[in-house]
Amino acid sequence: MKPLFALFFLVFAASPAAAQDTAPDADVPLIVSAQDVTPDEFLWIKRPLVVFADTPAxxxxxxQMGYITDRLDALAVRDVVVVKDTDPAARSAWRQELHPRGFGLVLIxxxxxxxxRKPLPWQVREIVRSIDKLPARQREMREGQAGRS
Structure with missing residues (x-):
């Protein structure tokens, strides 16, 4: 009976620790506005996928946003954060660094x-293939990081 109780206790004691490990990622939204974040915030943490346009229309x-929202799960697994910038007048840090002209898709x-860098919309399948070829992503897959596939 005591081993069973000990096993039961260990399972429940480990659960909050596991939840704490995944909580920070849950707080980061997958789609953010360019005015709310800067490129430096994601360095070594996330892969920004920046979608530029001169207007949301x-x-x-x-x-492009339709493609992205349909497959957010595939991007989340690869630590992607989508940064949308549809206001050239705001002069976001993203625009100042990447100098887009009209519509553009940039993976960092x-x-x-x-x-x-793409001047036309891309399917998420193509974006994911590009990400999976990156050296850092290859390393993540080899090391089998928790929550990654």
Whole structure:
């Protein structure tokens, strides 16, 4: 009876610790506005996928955000945060650093390097393939980080 009680106690004692490990990621939204964050906030933590447009009514922007919202789960597994910037007049840190012209899609690695620039919408399947080829992502998959696949 005592071993069973000890096992029961260990299971419940470990549960809050596991929940604490995953809580910080749950607090980070997957889609954020460019005015609310800066590129430095994600260095070595997340892979920013920046979607630029001159207006939220741009058909390419609407199409791209549709692709993204349909497959947010695939991006979340790869530590992607989507940064949307549809206000050129705001002169966000993202615009000052990346200098977009009209619609643009930019993938930045955890190391801060630009790995992808596209002038047209891309399916999430294609974005995910590009991410999975990155050296840092390859390492994550080899090491089998918790919560990653």
């Amino acid at each position: 741009d058909p390419r922007y609407v199409e 690695g955890k190391d801060g390097e630009i790995y992808l």
